[in-house]
Amino acid sequence: MLKTDFDDARTEPYGPPEQHRELQSTNPVALLDWAGRGRGVWAITKYDDVRAVLSDFRFSSDRSKPDHPAHAAYSPGTIQGQIIAMDPPRHSLIRGRVMGEFTVKKVAALRPRIEQIVDEAIDAMLAGPHEGDLVEALALPLPSMVIGELLGVPYEDHHFFQTNSAIYTDQRATPEERTAATAAIREYIATLVDARLDTPGVDILSRQLAAGATRDEAIGLGFLLLIAGHETTSNMISLAVMTLLDQPELLQQLRDDPAILPKAVEELLRYFTIAEVGGLRLATEDLDVHGVTIPAGSTVWALTNTANRDPEVFPEPDRIDFSRGARNHVAFGFGPHQCLGQNVARLELEVVLQRIIDRLPNLRLTVPVSQLRFKEHGNFGLYELPLAW
Amino acid sequence: MKIIASRTVCIGAGQCVFSAPESFDQDDDGKVVVLDDSPEPGAALAAVREAVEVCPSRALSLVAD
Numbered sequence: 001m002l003k004t005d006f007d008d009a010r011t012e013p014y015g016p017p018e019q020h021r022e023l024q025s026t027n028p029v030a031l032l033d034w035a036g037r038g039r040g041v042w043a044i045t046k047y048d049d050v051r052a053v054l055s056d057f058r059f060s061s062d063r064s065k066p067d068h069p070a071h072a073a074y075s076p077g078t079i080q081g082q083i084i085a086m087d088p089p090r091h092s093l094i095r096g097r098v099m100g101e102f103t104v105k106k107v108a109a110l111r112p113r114i115e116q117i118v119d120e121a122i123d124a125m126l127a128g129p130h131e132g133d134l135v136e137a138l139a140l141p142l143p144s145m146v147i148g149e150l151l152g153v154p155y156e157d158h159h160f161f162q163t164n165s166a167i168y169t170d171q172r173a174t175p176e177e178r179t180a181a182t183a184a185i186r187e188y189i190a191t192l193v194d195a196r197l198d199t200p201g202v203d204i205l206s207r208q209l210a211a212g213a214t215r216d217e218a219i220g221l222g223f224l225l226l227i228a229g230h231e232t233t234s235n236m237i238s239l240a241v242m243t244l245l246d247q248p249e250l251l252q253q254l255r256d257d258p259a260i261l262p263k264a265v266e267e268l269l270r271y272f273t274i275a276e277v278g279g280l281r282l283a284t285e286d287l288d289v290h291g292v293t294i295p296a297g298s299t300v301w302a303l304t305n306t307a308n309r310d311p312e313v314f315p316e317p318d319r320i321d322f323s324r325g326a327r328n329h330v331a332f333g334f335g336p337h338q339c340l341g342q343n344v345a346r347l348e349l350e351v352v353l354q355r356i357i358d359r360l361p362n363l364r365l366t367v368p369v370s371q372l373r374f375k376e377h378g379n380f381g382l383y384e385l386p387l388a389w
Numbered sequence: 390m391k392i393i394a395s396r397t398v399c400i401g402a403g404q405c406v407f408s409a410p411e412s413f414d415q416d417d418d419g420k421v422v423v424l425d426d427s428p429e430p431g432a433a434l435a436a437v438r439e440a441v442e443v444c445p446s447r448a449l450s451l452v453a454d
């Protein structure tokens with residue numbers, strides 16, 4: 001009973017695919033045909049159902065299972081053998097060992113360093129020609145520098161780390177270039193871990209090793225943090241800045257009352273829900289969702305972007321409303337896999353928006369939003385954001 | 390109302406600390422610590438209700454005393 005082809009392309013820059021919105025009101029647990037995959041996919045579009053699926057480990061994240069929709073056979077370059085691709089009990093054990101690194105307090109202590117990185121990037125923007133691509137000037141370097149900071153990448157290696165991590169996120173680079181960059185980063189992280197095995201430092205990798213992580217586990221973790229936290233944060237930074245420049249009344253609200261910044265960040269996260277691919281699961285037994293039985297072995301996609309536009313939870317969902325104050329969105333997922341780095345991402349976004357408002361009063365789009373190029377599959381984002389300042 | 394928190398279920402996302410910093414903290418392992426398990430009705434209780442709602446691992450609940 002596969003009726004329609006699953007369609008995951010956003011129809012306009014800001015919103016979920018029309019098909020998913022329609023399903024949300026007509027058929028919230030729908031079996032569609034996933035063209036190109038030769039299989040069906042259960043599209044879950046209501047907010048409550050999306051949260052229920054993501055909370056339930058029987059909808060498996062284990063990407064080493066050959067049937068898993070994010071298995072390497074379907075998603076080349078997928079993250080394997082890491083918490084994002086694991087079920088309990090291993091997931092609980094390994095996440096439990098690292099989650100103390102990302103508490104609200106520990107992350108808040110990163111603020112001065114993040115401010116410094118952002119200020120240096122803005123200094124460079126002001127020193128050169130007053131126009132360019134924000135993705136290259138700020139959105140892409142910042143998250144990789146921050147992760148480098150967490151991993152204890154020494155200053156002299158920042159350039160190498162930064163350049164290679166920019167290449168593997170670049171969908172326009174050739175597969176060979178991306179593979180080479182990925183290998184270079186992995187090898188680099190391995191060297192870091194080996195150095196820490198010799199001489200422990202004051203970084204996450206050293207502390208994980210001290211807490212019992214093996215060499216391979218430490219390398220894998222370093223790599224996961226980069227893969228999960230680099231392009232995602234970068235995409236959100238450029239989309240957030242684009243929105244504020246395209247809708248000056250929103251920018252004005254932030255100028256008038258900087259205290260609403262955290263709420264604005266939350267609302268932009270909800271609105272764009274860039275990491276919907278994180279909601280892919282494999283049903284490991286017959287499971288009930290909204291009264292419908294999903295058979296064991298089915299591919300299930302908890303569509304967080306559509307869930308975040310569910311009018312029963314977010315009134316007037318298509319309006320960006322900084323006063324909404326809704327922290328219950330699912331842009332970072334839900335359940336045991338909810339983003340480990342979410343507080344880091346929030347902080348980076350907050351600092352960037354604040355510094356841009358304070359230091360770049362003439363910042364403006366040089367190309368209308370309708371002509372910008374958006375990433376269509378994988379994480380949602382912008383290839384470049386040409387601006388003048 | 391009284392807060393019940395399951396430290397076994399907690400996955401350390403810190404959402405509760407964001408929502409209700411007077412009632413919740415995290416220990417060095419990232420696990421939730423309840424600072425005050427009986428929030429005053431009003432703003433404090435509302436903040437705790439938000440924390441219960443947003444906790445990704447459903448580790449938190451509010452029960453009648």
Ligand code: HEM
Pocket residue numbers: 061083084085095143147224225226228229230232233236274275276278279331332333334336337338339340341342344345
């Ligand atoms: C705006 C930026 C970000 C977004 C939208 C985002 C989104 C997500 C989502 C949706 C998931 C859940 C995937 C699933 O359910 O399988 C996730 C997991 C994860 N994220 Fe993020 N993320 C962001 C930034 C970061 C950063 C900065 C880091 C690291 C410093 C990070 C590290 C992780 C890790 C380690 C996981 C796996 C957690 C687990 O499986 O237990 N993320 N992220």
Ligand code: SF4
Pocket residue numbers: 394398399400401402403404405406415419420421443444445446447448449
């Ligand atoms: S919100 Fe829930 S999972 Fe996160 S720290 Fe608090 S209790 Fe733990």
